[in-house]
Amino acid sequence: DAKTTQPTSMDCAEGRAANLPCNHSTISGNEYVYWYRQIHSQGPQYIIHGLKNNETNEMASLIITEDRKSSTLILPHATLRDTAVYYCIVNLSSNTGKLIFGQGTTLQVKP
């Protein structure tokens, strides 16, 4: 599975958009990009995933570059409850569950 690189931590003002980057330069053609987040002392929560096209759901948007070597998770209007560790993972869809969770990005949303 491809390795991902994320910043260790980021801050965002409440109500502003939070843009979380992820580099995955060794991603292969059939690997998807998944995003999960983990609020302190809870289980991770699935956010969104994509292959090539940009994706949007009720939680976030995922922007994947044309060469697929990086992506950005966008929380359009961050709230204090969005403070969490955000994990970017690339994985074959056939390997669901065998996800490699790195250390992620700790997002701190500030009032």
Added chain:
Amino acid sequence: DGGITQSPKYLFRKEGQNVTLSCEQNLNHDAMYWYRQDPGQGLRLIYYSQIVNDFQKGDIAEGYSVSREKKESFPLTVTSAQKNPTAFYLCASSNPPGQYYNSPLHFGNGTRLTVT
């Protein structure tokens, strides 16, 4: 509501004792997984099961055992052979790959095990 229930939330044991962590799901998922998380670290896969009565070792299976007698349940036993059992244990489930393409993982809220 459908979900995954892990119990208890906190568990304390003496060194040398086996302990079993419970995981129950009512999402009708075929696949279930156990992960371990240490402070400041990502998750590491212990065991997974794609179907009842079948399971496979993950990356760190030594010192652990599982059973999958029912679709809804996937208990994890931390044996005395596990050298560093104190950790946060997370159970997850999903529809298996191939049947439901790209089915995401659904996690429970974990059991924090402390062994002294």
